[in-house]
Amino acid sequence: MVRIKHRYLLVHILYPETTGPNAKSTSSAPAKPFPHLIQFHRPSPNELTPQLLARAIRDQVLLLYGDYGLALISSSLNVKYLSPATSTAIIRVSRDHFRLVWGALSYMTDLPKPSKLAPTRACVMQVVRVSGTIKKAEEEAVRRARGAILRARREGGEGSLDGFLGGLGGLGGDEEAGRGEGAGGTGDIGDEDEEDGMDGESEDETNEL
Amino acid sequence: MYYDLNVPYDANNHSELQQILAFLAELGYNTIALNHTISGKVPENITSQIPSPLPFSNPSSLHILRRCTIHLSDPAQNHRLNHISSVYDIVALQPTTEKCLQLACLGFECDLISLDLSIRLPFYFKHTTLAVALERGIKFEICYGTGILNGDGGASRRNLISNATQLIRATRGRGIVVSSEAKKALACRGPADVINMAVLWGLGQERGAEAIGREARSAMMQAELKRRSHAGVIDVVYGGEKPEGLALENKETNAKQGKGKRKAEVLESRISEGDVLSKSMSKREQKRQAKKARLEVAKTHQGENESTHKDPAAP
Structure with missing residues (x-):
């Protein structure tokens, strides 16, 4: 029995620019700017959906590699997981052509837009882990999220993190605020949430195989 | 890196x-x-x-x-x-x-x-x-x-x-x-x-x-x-200098322990200071003295025993 082999890319979406819709809303609360760590790992807007991200990757591959490149990856490309709160995504590609998709991600400079009128937001897609199974990618995501929370606490102090997440909640909506508080409080609630979400998907994966 | x-x-x-x-x-x-x-x-x-x-x-x-x-x-x-x-x-x-x-x-x-x-x-x-x-x-x-x-x-x-x-x-x-x-x-x-x-x-x-x-x-x-470096080949990475503070500290501890002096001088100075001699005694010296004491005790015991054994044989 021959198995179709895949690679799972764990991607962080980073925001290197200070000017954006979030920066405006937070500037009123504290005078001191947030530490760079928190600025770069900002939550993504809720409009960013897995379908939108997949389409953006397809477009980028088409731009860089043409019809041939798109044909090679289009059957296997799938955005398995996308969390706007942590700006993390897991993308599945076939093992032979994962470098194509990785290259396309490296050349992306802004977030996909839900409509033509929406403002462009500059971002950097950083691939932090390539693994053969979704389980390892998921473990790495949880590990990194935990580490990021600890580092943010250490660098910015408890107060500033709460203020930042609270400010975002007011802007983004109730759901995000709830998540933000969970992440700021214990650090475990958010992680469990992620694991639940992805377990279901990994079961899908095994069924498919 | x-x-x-x-x-x-x-x-x-x-x-x-x-x-x-x-x-x-x-x-x-x-x-x-x-x-x-x-x-x-x-x-x-x-x-x-x-x-x-x-x-x-x-x-x-x-x-x-x-x-x-x-x-x-x-x-x-x-x-x-x-x-x-x-x-x-x-x-x-x-x-x-x-x-x-x-x-x-x-x-x-x-x-x-x-x-x-x-x-x-x-x-x-x-x-x-x-x-x-x-x-x-x-x-x-x-x-x-x-x-x-x-x-x-x-x-x-x-x-x-x-x-x-x-x-x-x-x-x-x-x-x-x-x-x-x-x-x-x-x-x-x-x-x-x-x-x-x-x-x-x-x-x-x-x-x-x-x-x-x-x-x-x-x-x-x-x-x-x-x-x-010199001619692109030789470079001094570490010249062996000691930090200033460390050298001073060493000097002080040396003076306290009497390092760098002859042993006899240290002993003399300690005796003159009224230091307890046994404290400065080495382990070897302690053992030797303990053995000496044991031997002496044993000798006296033997002497007593011999005298008691000899008594009934004497008549």
Whole structure:
């Protein structure tokens, strides 16, 4: 029995620019700017959906590699997981052509837009882990999220993190605020949430195989 | 350890530079070089245009070097490379014509040759020329930043990829350094992404990892050795000096324990001070005395026993 082999890319979406819709809303609360760590790992807007991200990757591959490149990856490309709160995504590609998709991600400079009128937001897609199974990618995501929370606490102090997440909640909506508080409080609630979400998907994966 | 040996320094835009440095540190780079570019005539007396330390706070994990890139278009001009290398940590040349590239490879003293790969170059790279430079320990630099930002509708990206593959073909993948040349934080990519890009250019995974690690480090170390050491070969790394505070402390403890004096003198002084002698007695001495005492006790016992045994036999 021959198995179709895949690679799972764990991607962080980073925001290197200070000017954006979030920066405006937070500037009123504290005078001191947030530490760079928190600025770069900002939550993504809720409009960013897995379908939108997949389409953006397809477009980028088409731009860089043409019809041939798109044909090679289009059957296997799938955005398995996308969390706007942590700006993390897991993308599945076939093992032979994962470098194509990785290259396309490296050349992306802004977030996909839900409509033509929406403002462009500059971002950097950083691939932090390539693994053969979704389980390892998921473990790495949880590990990194935990580490990021600890580092943010250490660098910015408890107060500033709460203020930042609270400010975002007011802007983004109730759901995000709830998540933000969970992440700021214990650090475990958010992680469990992620694991639940992805377990279901990994079961899908095994069924498919 | 990951290196990014080309971050343009702009004296008028410190906030953007601070952002870039923080972002590079976040991506996982350990050493970066701030770049000052000189085009045209090299000034008479050269001073470093990059202040050290920097006038703003930067991530503590980042080691920052100063680098100077000279545009090379007129080979007859005096570039004062020796003066420049005494002021900056790394000296790079950017030849614009084939003649200049040849001269940079064969004769000029520099650490890096950094061609502008985002434009269409009017010449081919020849392996024989580049091989001489590699023999001399000069590295070739590929800057990916202009290809990513892609200001002119893909032309710079196409040129970059085309030139990079040509350069890799001509050098057989040896002595390549990849750096960002990022004018904005947006153009920076993580080390793993850069390695993947190098693989797509045809460099191979191992060589790609070396391009932002070992090769870059060797360029840095060679530049430092050229500047500091004797004849580029001998360098004093550690002269054996002790820190001032440590030496003083040692002296004090020595005086207390009587180190550096003869043993007899120490004993005498202790006796005169009224120190208890048994405290200073060695273990061996203690054992010997204990044995002596035991023997004496045994002797007296024996004497008694003999006398008691003898008594009944006597009559």
